[in-house]
Amino acid sequence: MAAKIDRRSFLKISSMAGGGLLLGLCSRSGAVALAADTPVTPTALRNAAGEFIPNLFIRIAPGGQVTLISKQPEIGQGVKTSLPMILAEELEVDWKDVTVEQADLDPALGGQAAGGSTATPRNYEKFRVLGATARTMLVSAAAATWGVAESACEAVLGSVVHRPSGRRLGYGELVGAASLLPVPDTATVRLKDPATFKLLGTRVGGVDNAAIVTGRPLFGLDVDLPGMLYAAYTRCPVFGGKVTGANLDEVRKLPGVRAAFVVEGGAEVTTLTEGVAIVADSTWAAFSARKTLKVTWEEGPAAAQSWNTFADQARKEATVAATGAKVLRSDGDEEAAFAAGARRIAAEYRYPFLGHATLEPQNCTAHWRGDRLEIWAPTQNSGMGRALAAKAVGLPIENIRVHIRRSGGGFGRRLGNDYLVEVAVIAKRFDVPVKLTWSREDDMQHDHFRAGGLHFLRAALDEQGRVIAWRNRFFSFGYGGKPADGAELGPDEFPARWVPNCRIEQTIFDTGFPMGSWRAPGANVFAWVIQGFVDELAHAAGRDPVEFRLGLLGDGDVKASTVDKKPDYSVARMRTLLRFVAEKAAWTGKALPRGRGRGVAFHFSYLGYCAQVVDVTVSRDGGLKVDRVVVACDVGAQIVNLSGAENQVQGSVNDGLSALLGQEIDIVNGRVPQGNFHEYPLLRMPDAPRKIEVHFLRTDFPTTGLGEPALPPLAPAVCNAIFAATGHRVRRWPLSRTNLQWS
Amino acid sequence: MSTFHLKINGQARSVEAGPDTPLLWILRDALKLPGTKYGCGVGQCGACTVHVAGSPARACLLPVAAVGGMEVTTIEGLDAEGRHPLQLAWCELDVPQCGYCQPGQLMTAAALLRNTPAPTESDIDEAMAGNLCRCGTYLRIRAGIKRAVELAAPKSPERA
Numbered sequence A: 001m002a003a004k005i006d007r008r009s010f011l012k013i014s015s016m017a018g019g020g021l022l023l024g025l026c027s028r029s030g031a032v033a034l035a036a037d038t039p040v041t042p043t044a045l046r047n048a049a050g051e052f053i054p055n056l057f058i059r060i061a062p063g064g065q066v067t068l069i070s071k072q073p074e075i076g077q078g079v080k081t082s083l084p085m086i087l088a089e090e091l092e093v094d095w096k097d098v099t100v101e102q103a104d105l106d107p108a109l110g111g112q113a114a115g116g117s118t119a120t121p122r123n124y125e126k127f128r129v130l131g132a133t134a135r136t137m138l139v140s141a142a143a144a145t146w147g148v149a150e151s152a153c154e155a156v157l158g159s160v161v162h163r164p165s166g167r168r169l170g171y172g173e174l175v176g177a178a179s180l181l182p183v184p185d186t187a188t189v190r191l192k193d194p195a196t197f198k199l200l201g202t203r204v205g206g207v208d209n210a211a212i213v214t215g216r217p218l219f220g221l222d223v224d225l226p227g228m229l230y231a232a233y234t235r236c237p238v239f240g241g242k243v244t245g246a247n248l249d250e251v252r253k254l255p256g257v258r259a260a261f262v263v264e265g266g267a268e269v270t271t272l273t274e275g276v277a278i279v280a281d282s283t284w285a286a287f288s289a290r291k292t293l294k295v296t297w298e299e300g301p302a303a304a305q306s307w308n309t310f311a312d313q314a315r316k317e318a319t320v321a322a323t324g325a326k327v328l329r330s331d332g333d334e335e336a337a338f339a340a341g342a343r344r345i346a347a348e349y350r351y352p353f354l355g356h357a358t359l360e361p362q363n364c365t366a367h368w369r370g371d372r373l374e375i376w377a378p379t380q381n382s383g384m385g386r387a388l389a390a391k392a393v394g395l396p397i398e399n400i401r402v403h404i405r406r407s408g409g410g411f412g413r414r415l416g417n418d419y420l421v422e423v424a425v426i427a428k429r430f431d432v433p434v435k436l437t438w439s440r441e442d443d444m445q446h447d448h449f450r451a452g453g454l455h456f457l458r459a460a461l462d463e464q465g466r467v468i469a470w471r472n473r474f475f476s477f478g479y480g481g482k483p484a485d486g487a488e489l490g491p492d493e494f495p496a497r498w499v500p501n502c503r504i505e506q507t508i509f510d511t512g513f514p515m516g517s518w519r520a521p522g523a524n525v526f527a528w529v530i531q532g533f534v535d536e537l538a539h540a541a542g543r544d545p546v547e548f549r550l551g552l553l554g555d556g557d558v559k560a561s562t563v564d565k566k567p568d569y570s571v572a573r574m575r576t577l578l579r580f581v582a583e584k585a586a587w588t589g590k591a592l593p594r595g596r597g598r599g600v601a602f603h604f605s606y607l608g609y610c611a612q613v614v615d616v617t618v619s620r621d622g623g624l625k626v627d628r629v630v631v632a633c634d635v636g637a638q639i640v641n642l643s644g645a646e647n648q649v650q651g652s653v654n655d656g657l658s659a660l661l662g663q664e665i666d667i668v669n670g671r672v673p674q675g676n677f678h679e680y681p682l683l684r685m686p687d688a689p690r691k692i693e694v695h696f697l698r699t700d701f702p703t704t705g706l707g708e709p710a711l712p713p714l715a716p717a718v719c720n721a722i723f724a725a726t727g728h729r730v731r732r733w734p735l736s737r738t739n740l741q742w743s
Numbered sequence B: 001m002s003t004f005h006l007k008i009n010g011q012a013r014s015v016e017a018g019p020d021t022p023l024l025w026i027l028r029d030a031l032k033l034p035g036t037k038y039g040c041g042v043g044q045c046g047a048c049t050v051h052v053a054g055s056p057a058r059a060c061l062l063p064v065a066a067v068g069g070m071e072v073t074t075i076e077g078l079d080a081e082g083r084h085p086l087q088l089a090w091c092e093l094d095v096p097q098c099g100y101c102q103p104g105q106l107m108t109a110a111a112l113l114r115n116t117p118a119p120t121e122s123d124i125d126e127a128m129a130g131n132l133c134r135c136g137t138y139l140r141i142r143a144g145i146k147r148a149v150e151l152a153a154p155k156s157p158e159r160a
Helices: A007-018 A079-091 A119-146 A171-178 A209-214 A248-252 A283-292 A307-318 A334-340 A382-393 A418-427 A440-445 A523-541 A545-553 A571-584 A642-662 A714-726 B023-030 B085-092 B102-115 B121-128 B138-152
Strands: A052-055 A058-060 A066-070 A098-102 A153-156 A159-162 A167-170 A229-235 A242-246 A257-263 A275-280 A295-298 A326-331 A343-351 A363-368 A373-377 A400-404 A434-437 A453-461 A467-479 A501-510 A596-605 A608-618 A624-634 A691-696 B002-008 B011-017 B049-052 B055-058 B071-073
Touching (some): A052 A119, A119 A153, A119 A159, A119 A167, A159 A171, A167 A171, A229 A283, A242 A275, A248 A257, A257 A283, A275 A283, A307 A453, A307 A467, A307 A501, A363 A418, A373 A382, A382 A400, A382 A418, A418 A434, A642 A691, A642 A714, A642 B138, B002 B023, B011 B023, B049 B102, B055 B102, B121 B138
Parallel strands (some): A066 A098, A229 A434, A467 A501, B002 B071
Antiparallel strands (some): A058 A066, A153 A159, A257 A275, A326 A501, A343 A453, B049 B055
């Protein structure tokens, strides 16, 4: 007879058994469907299927199969493979016996957002402890079974072995005994010596690869539920516009259309955009009906806003000490130092708005069941999505269940949950599930864009070529004077803290444009600007770009952060890494034949140190070819999954190049003219570098993430290489705006 | 609405649809074959690549009425056991990141290898240029094609 216990008593038992709630060391109640005929009485650490469940992330079946739970959303960063690998390593199981299960949104699991390359640094040590705790219990269970000392037993790939006698019990055989033990105090659990790791640091293929290559349903867009309807949603082309009229009656008569109605927008442009929903029997019926739909809009204030107008305004304001500017930093006397400089250099760098263009367009499925809502979402932040949906449909968050689906790319786009909120509101009108699919044009024109920006830089060098003055007048976008995500230039941005006379000013234009994080927010533009301008200084000083950078970094060990909760900058790590990449790239400092060039750049972001050397060839008519990219990363002591790590770095290089070459979202009168990939080119295989060499420098520092840090140095390294090849200094993004011809 | 009799992955399938409905949505919504992906709807990204009468085609641009009785192969039917040399190579080399484009990449690559069992670098560039990978797995896609050539060569080159 299977006894059912509810979640509350379950949590009580498990917290009595082991405490450790903070570490997730409590067992999940309904973690497994309770089979009525399973002859197991569930205990705190055993479910009705007979599985040993030492914590929320591990289940071991009597047959020895191991199920590990992936709590983070998989967006292509490889986390569904890498985090369970950490558990498996310390648990000491054979990876081939492991099945990984994607968790739903569940606050008991801890943070489940994917962003800022945080999954590894936040979970690495914690997951080691979780795995080691379970292993310790299995060893204790075996020792008790045999009546021998635990110290004479050891775990070996899914079994416990009694060394003196050679006796062996598989984990599956130990689940009953182990589940009766108290969960040990985490402080007493012994972690493995990393030198003995068997799995971490090896190449492990993604756990969903077999499903991906055979086309099995995985992604948000692949959700298929009985009786499901299909929705399309038409938003005002101008951000924040309101509906004043629509030919809904005409649309409702179209084939396959079940409903057409106006959805009222919310106050925030990134949460719920006002528009017209069409719900139909198929995606195509909904898409087709949009061709008949005619909406009249009240366009609102954003219709008077254009990127170029703001850029012109910034250029005007940059020539004076802008009154609206916030001084982020003022060290020494920049004005006087600049005036006294032996060499003075000034430059304007400008980058556009960018879209994310995840290959899977935004989509989401929701089923309204009276007082509950069930959502299937490809999202990077399901917790935020649930909170926003709860507010929009008027339900307590407890009544909303979110299933996290694999995302066909994230890059920061799916930190916004506007599509999730849209479908929640739409589905509330139906008693069957509704899947909302954005068209590519919806996706491109209603993205949460990387904010464009302009930097007006000037610097002075002394007689010895040292940087004695640095000023950055920075203009970007935000809401209510607050920078958008990724438009926040910190007061510590390199080379602040190194240059004695340093001034950083920031002006934020308020707009109605939807903006948000784009892979390596902030870093993806600031690295381009700063490593480009530093290169200009190196050239002005007549110094080798690597040597000049080493000189600028100097001999110090650490530059302490002056901003709360921001990491210190390890000068020693970056210096070592820069030398390392120069060595790997065989940097000689010698000029190459005209038309060929080599550039270098480095950047510290999202806890990762990265430096790159790029070789380019530029033809006389300006055709660019990136011949080789050498990447060096210091992300601490341990690479979790070598295959995934290299894939992330190579992908970051291609992503960085893709964005730099030709991408630009041009906002004109509050609307985006680009609609599809012919107007917003993504890198294609013939243009992708054939050589991307990835080198990881292992250090004693904590293990950190790789979703972002390898992206920022790419764009400046390419532009610096172009300068070396042609003498053209690229100060405007995208590259397609600069003529690279030379003679 | 009309009835269309299709041959999908070797099976006869009938669907009710408007004649202009792209094959992509027939596959995904009506036939529950979600491996063929929607990416752009205008033939720019290649995520919806299928084989029609043995040639790669963009399912997002192909009206169901134009398919007729031609044999359609989707990623689900590329190999009965999912063990096409390209599928094996993709897993061996851990090609995917997000994975969304990979069915289309595989279908394009499979058509390439069927006609050109030992492609040159420029053959690969030319064949694959129409398939976008937003994650930038191009190096591994290239390596995967080369590995599939090796896997296919000794035993059953005709499978490629």
